[in-house]
Amino acid sequence: MSDVESTIAKFIETKNKLEDLQKRHERYRKIIEEHMISEGVVELTQKVDSDSYQIKKTLMTRETISKKELPKEVWDRYSKASSFSIIRVKKLK
Numbered sequence: 001m002s003d004v005e006s007t008i009a010k011f012i013e014t015k016n017k018l019e020d021l022q023k024r025h026e027r028y029r030k031i032i033e034e035h036m037i038s039e040g041v042v043e044l045t046q047k048v049d050s051d052s053y054q055i056k057k058t059l060m061t062r063e064t065i066s067k068k069e070l071p072k073e074v075w076d077r078y079s080k081a082s083s084f085s086i087i088r089v090k091k092l093k
Helices: 003-038 072-078
Strands: 047-049 054-056
Touching: 003 054
Parallel strands: none
Antiparallel strands: 047 054
């Protein structure tokens, strides 16, 4: 296996591990959130403490608008583009 092939294999392995960790992270987040609800936390500024941790839930808001929701001239005038690279790897059979 060449160096590039080895690197690609490690990339895919790491990506798969990351996806698994993200799923586990979400599962634990839900368990913690359910615990907060069972403790009566209903306001976002309330906290729950354990012996070793403090849990505080906050609400984040992101405002977005889609291109199809705006007149073309407004989009053309105010939109900002950002470019970034994406690497996609597909295992060949």
